[in-house]
Amino acid sequence: MAKLILTFNKQVIKEYPFTKDSISMGRQEDNTIVIDNLAVSGYHAKIDKLGGEYILTDLQSTNGTFVNDQKVVSHKLSHGDNIVIGKHVILFVATEKEKIEGEGKDKKLPLDKTMLLDTAKQRELLAKQKIAPSTVKIPEKVGVISFIDDSGLGEIELSKKLTKIGKAETSEIKLSGLLMGATAATISRRPSGYAISFAGGMTKLKVNGAVVKDSVPLNDFDTIELGSYKFQFYQKEVKSA
Amino acid sequence: MLIKSSGMTDVGLQREGNEDSYSVEDSYGLYMVADGMGGHLAGEVASRVAVEIINKSFSKWKEIQAPPDEIFGFPDESLSPEGNYILGSIRLANRVIYEMASEYEQYNGMGTTIVSLLVGPGRIVAANVGDSRMYLVRDNRIERMSKDHTIVAEHVEMGVMTEEEAARSPLRHILTRNLGSSENVDAEVFEIEPSNEDLFILCSDGLTDLAAEEEILKIALKEADPQRLTRKLIDLALERGAHDNTTVVTVLLDQVEKKRRTSFGRLGGLAADALTGVNRIKRKFGL
Numbered sequence: 001m002a003k004l005i006l007t008f009n010k011q012v013i014k015e016y017p018f019t020k021d022s023i024s025m026g027r028q029e030d031n032t033i034v035i036d037n038l039a040v041s042g043y044h045a046k047i048d049k050l051g052g053e054y055i056l057t058d059l060q061s062t063n064g065t066f067v068n069d070q071k072v073v074s075h076k077l078s079h080g081d082n083i084v085i086g087k088h089v090i091l092f093v094a095t096e097k098e099k100i101e102g103e104g105k106d107k108k109l110p111l112d113k114t115m116l117l118d119t120a121k122q123r124e125l126l127a128k129q130k131i132a133p134s135t136v137k138i139p140e141k142v143g144v145i146s147f148i149d150d151s152g153l154g155e156i157e158l159s160k161k162l163t164k165i166g167k168a169e170t171s172e173i174k175l176s177g178l179l180m181g182a183t184a185a186t187i188s189r190r191p192s193g194y195a196i197s198f199a200g201g202m203t204k205l206k207v208n209g210a211v212v213k214d215s216v217p218l219n220d221f222d223t224i225e226l227g228s229y230k231f232q233f234y235q236k237e238v239k240s241a
Numbered sequence: 242m243l244i245k246s247s248g249m250t251d252v253g254l255q256r257e258g259n260e261d262s263y264s265v266e267d268s269y270g271l272y273m274v275a276d277g278m279g280g281h282l283a284g285e286v287a288s289r290v291a292v293e294i295i296n297k298s299f300s301k302w303k304e305i306q307a308p309p310d311e312i313f314g315f316p317d318e319s320l321s322p323e324g325n326y327i328l329g330s331i332r333l334a335n336r337v338i339y340e341m342a343s344e345y346e347q348y349n350g351m352g353t354t355i356v357s358l359l360v361g362p363g364r365i366v367a368a369n370v371g372d373s374r375m376y377l378v379r380d381n382r383i384e385r386m387s388k389d390h391t392i393v394a395e396h397v398e399m400g401v402m403t404e405e406e407a408a409r410s411p412l413r414h415i416l417t418r419n420l421g422s423s424e425n426v427d428a429e430v431f432e433i434e435p436s437n438e439d440l441f442i443l444c445s446d447g448l449t450d451l452a453a454e455e456e457i458l459k460i461a462l463k464e465a466d467p468q469r470l471t472r473k474l475i476d477l478a479l480e481r482g483a484h485d486n487t488t489v490v491t492v493l494l495d496q497v498e499k500k501r502r503t504s505f506g507r508l509g510g511l512a513a514d515a516l517t518g519v520n521r522i523k524r525k526f527g528l
Contacts, residue, residue: 055412057392060401073401074392076411114278114372114414114446116352116422160319162364162432183363188433191388197434214380214436 002054004047004083005091006033018054023047025085026059039063039086047077051115054092056083141235143187143194143218145173149230158194163187165226166201177227179203184226187218187233194218194233203227242435243495244360246272247467251475253447253483260284261445261488262353264292269300270360274488276373276445278419279342279351287338287353291420294334295327295357302326317430324366324432327359331368331420331428338421352421355428356387356443358492360435367441368430371419374449376457377433378440383458386441388429390418408453414446439494440467444474447487451478467491 002018016023016033023032026044035044041061048055054077058065066084067075077083079094143158156173165173168182175184181201188195197215198205205212206225218224220234248265252258260277262285273295277288302312303326309316312329313336320328334355342348354371367375369387372394377384388394392412396402407413420426440461448457457474464470471489478487 050415053411055415057412060399073396073406074410074412114276114354114416116278116416116419160321160432161324161430162321162434164363164434183434186434188431190431190433191385191429195433197436199434215434 002049002092002094004033005093006035007089007091008087018047018049021049024059025090026061033090035085035088037086037088040088044085045083053077054094061085140238142238143189143233143235145187145224145231145233147229147231148223149228151175151229153231158187158189161189164199166199175226175229177203177229180227185224192217194235196224196233242360242362242497244270245467245493245495246491247471248272248274248488248490249471249475250486250488251447251479251483253486254479255482255484256486258282258285259486260288261447261486262288262292263443263488263490264296265490266296266300269303271296271299272358272360272441272443272490272492273355274373274443274445274490275353275355275420276371276447276486276488277351277353279348279421281347283342283348283351284353286341286348287351287421290338290341291334291353291355294337295330295355298330298333299326299359302329314425320430321364321366321432323359323361323364324368324430327357327366327368328428328430331355331357331370332426335370335420335426336424339424342421350422352419354416354445355420358386358441358443358490360492360494362498363434365433365435365439365441366430367433368428370426370428371416372414372449373443373445376442376444376454378442378458378461379436379438381458381462383454383461385454386431386433390416390429392417413450435494435497437495437497439497440470441492441494442470442474443490443492445486445488447483447485448474448478448489450485451481451483465493467493 004016006013024046025031025033026042027040028042043059044061045058045065056075056077058073064071067081077092081092083090144155146155147153160172163172164183165185166183167180179202183199184201184203185205186197186199195215195217198212203226207216207222218233222233224231244267246265248263250261250263262275264273273292275288275291277284309322309325312325313333314329316325317328342351354373356369356373356375359366367386372389372391375386377386392415393407393410397407460473464473471491474489475487
């Protein structure tokens, strides 16, 4: 069985055999390895045992996690690695069997295979993270278009993944005008962010003054013109429930 | 709208079995790639079950135009009915695989990724769970239409890791979500408007592990025929050692109906500009 040896000033404090699939390290008392030092975050780092590999992950700690003097976010541990957290050093010791396996079949790591992280454990840790002062969660944002013409339409939140703009009754944003297309333009939310596309009709679509014939990504405060309509795009944070 | 599509899978050079599954359904415009995991034959079973269930439930709901609240799970208000059919079908597939995995010993721990593309008139729905990807090639650019559910992707999103670091990380194959490991799953769903000559590439990580986005784009720009493009992408993975099963589905859209400007249209455009001008003047003078 692999083990971790916690040391401080070259003095061994305690040994921790790797009996579970996951070991957490931090200042809070419910960690597997509790390190009571102000340089250490509440939930500082964790090590997961995955298919015979030991993976160290820094949990967005304030002062970082180091392995053999290199700052790491995630790291596959090898026998003899020194994990430095604050002023504490944790030595990783693999079993004889794991040492041999690690050297022998370096090319055929089981990690090459796709596998699933134990999500329950991860969620638990992430949930705890929220309490920590440095929040990990990226705030959810939603796009808004704000009319700056005299149409009096005000602000409209883009609550759909695909917003159709045009004359058709089924449009999410209904605009009038003799030459307005049934669907004149669409705004879609994609993995990389929002984008606007010209969809049809005789009314030109312009973004920041340039005519758009296909699609362009939207950035905050881009000005969009559709015939006589003029509006600005921006994103605002959604207050999560 | 015309759709040209092609799908192909290869076991690769190092694996004994092929745990990937794919599906190409031009009749209702649904395309999928699934990458299964789990011992013995479980991975194969998981990916095949996912593809079959999604095909069945989507086509049924679509046929009877099922109201959103009759699909599996709560509908997502931000999606179209078709988007919700896809979302519900993925949830259903997850539940079935989850039940199978917990019921039968030989299926314990099985799971699969899924990436699906729905091509409908006026709307494209892209959905995924796991690390199988979808790319859109449009206007000589390549854009990801899926979101990886891996530890490293989360690190990239949090800004603590770059894309390059993520591609090399030993953790890159560790998923944070898949179909089959928990009772409920959240899929990533995106909707966009189709455009002429849109090319979609769906693939398992057998390809994305060995080919960068720019390389895929380069090949896609040179090869317009979906069948030959699919072959070329698979060959690229094979040339580079293909340590994993590799699956590619390509879908090319043509004659997407967009009201093109006819001579009448051009006249109309002039009139529109004139009207816009009049409005501008009106506004200027406070009329």
